[in-house]
Amino acid sequence: MAIIDVRNLQKSYGNNQVLKGVNFQAQEGEVIGVIGKNGAGKSTFLEILMTIKSYDIGTVIVFDEDIKSIPTNRLEQLRQNISVVLQPTQFYKTLKVGELLKLFKAYYQSPVDIEKIIADFKLEAHRKKYFDKLSGGWKQIVSLAIAFLSEPKLLILDEPTTGLDPHMRNLLWSYIKNYNDKTGGTVILTTHNMDEIELYCDKVMLINNGVNEVFETTENILASGYKSINAFYLQSVSI
């Protein structure tokens, strides 16, 4: 089943045309990495999929709904199936980690057990700390733990592993893959780490010069002769 169908997506900021005709589809259960150089338009693209940013031209269908013509109440229902983690993440400064998890569990009316989330994300030592006082990497982990609380059908992550140490990166990816295997949820993320794309993503979309220059399975890219996704990236994109 198609979760997202994007045709000829165009978006400008003033006279800076960032997206010049992007075509993209995501099926249920896929893990898709969006790559491209700094300023290529990856975050802009994800924010449009999250339904929080407007666009100029094209069609964006999310869960079979055209997000431009959908009534507000249905847009809100649709958003309940999407979890997002943006960068940088700012949560309520005066709340402790355990309190934040409880708050969002209530907000999402989530059946997920907070103790399990705390154990899975290795948050025990941090549950009584104020979110504001955590290191950047731990803030990221808490944000991701919260994203999983809503048991989303679609998870959108903007550079989820940036700033994480290798153990936390592995931990995070094992959680993403586990969520994907168990629930069939779709994951769309951006990263500059090409090893992560190679290891964990089913498909890659390369945004270059405002278009999806490549949208292909990682398997086919590697089968076409590149020795790694990193080599593919370096050979496909000039500085």
Ligand SMILES: Nc1ncnc2c1ncn2[C@@H]1O[C@H](COP(=O)(O)OP(=O)(O)OP(=O)(O)O)[C@@H](O)[C@H]1O
């Ligand atoms: N709100 C905004 N107003 C004006 N220009 C913006 C805005 N947001 C992004 N841009 C511009 O749009 C372009 C694409 O930005 P975007 O953040 O989508 O790129 P990116 O691929 O995510 O970059 P990076 O890899 O550096 O995070 C950049 O030139 C950026 O300066």
